[in-house]
Amino acid sequence: MEATKPHIALLASPGMGHLIPVLELAKRLVSHQSSKVTVFIVATDHASIVSSQLLQPPAGSDGDDLLVVLLPFIDISDMVGSGVSYVRKIEATMLRSVLFFRIEISKMESRPTALVVDMFGTDALGVADEFNMLKFVFVTSNAWFFAYALHTTEIDIKEIDEHVKNRKPLKIPGCRPVMFEDTNETLLNYPNDPSYERFKDIFIKMSLTDGILMNTWDELEPTSLKALRDTRKVPIYPIGPLVRPIEKSVLCSGIMNWLNKQPEESVIYVSFGSGGTLSIQQVIELSWGLELSQQRFLWVIRPPTEKDAAGAFLTLTNGSDGNLDYLPDGFLARTHDRGLVVPMWAPQVEVLNHPSIGGFLTHCGWNSTLESIANGVPMIAWPLYAEQKMNANMLTEDIGASIQAAAMESDGLVTRGEIRSMIRKILVDHEGRNIRARIKELKNSAAKALAEGGSSYNILFQLAEICIQHLNTKAFGA
Incomplete structure (x- = not known):
């Protein structure tokens, strides 16, 4: 037999x-x-x-x-x-x-x-x-x-x-x-x-x-x-x-309750993966970019590091105690009505699947990229290390599912003005409509491939x- x-x-x-x-x-x-x-x-x-x-x-x-x-x-x-x-x-x-x-x-x-x-x-x-x-x-x-x-x-x-x-x-x-x-x-x-x-x-x-x-x-x-x-x-x-897969968790009830109160496709989700970190200067520019965009945001934040963009790789934490005093003075108070800052971790697949999410500012790790495509969420590509720059280029130039962050200064910073512009383009501006439509096509393609x-x-x-x-x-x- x-x-x-x-x-x-x-x-x-x-x-x-x-x-x-x-x-x-x-x-x-x-x-x-x-x-x-x-x-x-x-x-x-x-x-x-x-x-x-x-x-x-x-x-x-x-x-x-x-x-x-x-x-x-x-x-x-x-x-x-x-x-x-x-x-x-x-x-x-x-x-x-x-x-x-x-x-x-x-x-x-x-x-x-x-x-x-x-x-x-x-x-x-x-x-x-x-x-x-x-x-x-x-x-x-x-x-x-x-x-x-x-x-x-x-x-x-x-x-x-x-x-x-x-x-x-x-x-x-x-x-x-x-x-x-x-x-x-x-x-x-x-x-x-x-x-x-x-x-x-x-x-x-x-x-x-x-x-x-x-x-x-x-x-x-x-x-x-x-x-x-x-x-x-x-x-x-x-x-x-x-x-x-999408798996409900009691650990994220506060995040999901906040998302439930936001209009459809109105929130930019910001996360650099399980290991990605930014410098203190870049965290400040990102904070200002989010604020200046006047758009709703959910930001999963890690403490900044000056040494390594993969500073939290292979660890569950990198020393965070929940203290956010590295953010610009008054940022949390000024954005409390439209933003939620979450230290270290969020249930990413469940977040991306939520109807209020309209865009994903991502480091372009391949897992995050596929999760965004599978849930039909257009991306702002902000690569940090490994093959992420290639992923970002492919998403932007070949697939048409993202726009890509450009370092605007000699020190490699992505400026607040660039960040503001990208967020608005993905969420609300007319020029982002093709990306928003393209990601829906890719979502259907992904589902058909697995069916x-x-x-x-x-x-x-x-x-x-x-x-x-x-x-x-x-x-x-x-």
Whole structure:
């Protein structure tokens, strides 16, 4: 008798940008593809939150079909110093977690049919080889970024120098070129950044897998996906957009009560993600921009930092005690009738789904981008780090779902006048009508891709069938 339910293992890297899409992929494999899924999570500040979400299996599924295994907390203090980038911290954490992951796999009575890791988990692919598992990599960003990253690991030094030193556009076969101002900081620091060589190693390992899953969909990025498929190096599976569902929470009743009192599509939601921070000067300019716009706003705020735009990455807090004395004098009093400032956190998906939200000022992390598209909310793109500049460019130039913030001063500040103008354009000005209409089209496209018969639904079904075939092959010893 043929086996019909593959067992798929997912290994998630630290950070909400990786954990959330892995969580949603797990739920979708269980609820729509009748798979058994075990999610392995490295213990960090985020682990308790994510694991508690995962422990609730999707409606209608067997409670035993979705399991969570928390790997031990990884101490990397002897590998990286306190001042290193968040990328190096993730790399070190995942490298050291492989041993614990292998131990957990070896103890399982029913070992997984396939292993899915994200880009930082490729060191664990050797475990898949050892236990005869199919191996896939889940790219939690978009196809254009993946094509760029893949290309930069294959080109010669002269082409990199032309891009980095002479600021020439980086041409990507079959895709739009990447402008110097949008390129990733890992490449900007080449050859002095050790992450670059690590980057190359990751993509070599990815090219030897059974396929690359991507949190995008065919209708959103047809050109970039075609270019990747034309390389024929490894199968490409766009299965997105995988975003968090709307889940009511008693923790956010104050926010939702405030939103309930606002007119439809009248509020600009401001958030720089779970890790993004601004300088004190930029916080002041943003405060004034919000005030001068005379529009309603919901601002999720983190204490400013002068050191690192990703200053809160991998932590749930960055030292906030709720004190907002870094805001301009009188700001809260002057805007109390039209604004709400929330320290540190808000239930983003529920906020974006609220009818009073008319725009999203975002750092353009890919999770936030997809959540905004899925809820039909136009964006002001304000990238901070990683691939966010590329995301912002794509949203503005290719997709037409946003306008992009421009640094107006020599010190890189986005000025209050620019902020005022962007907010009004997204919410009320006539010139923003095309963006507001375009985001509604994208919302429908995203929903169709995931619905039964849609492009992403069909591709995920194909993936499940591949796992079933491999399971049956193992069962019969072929």
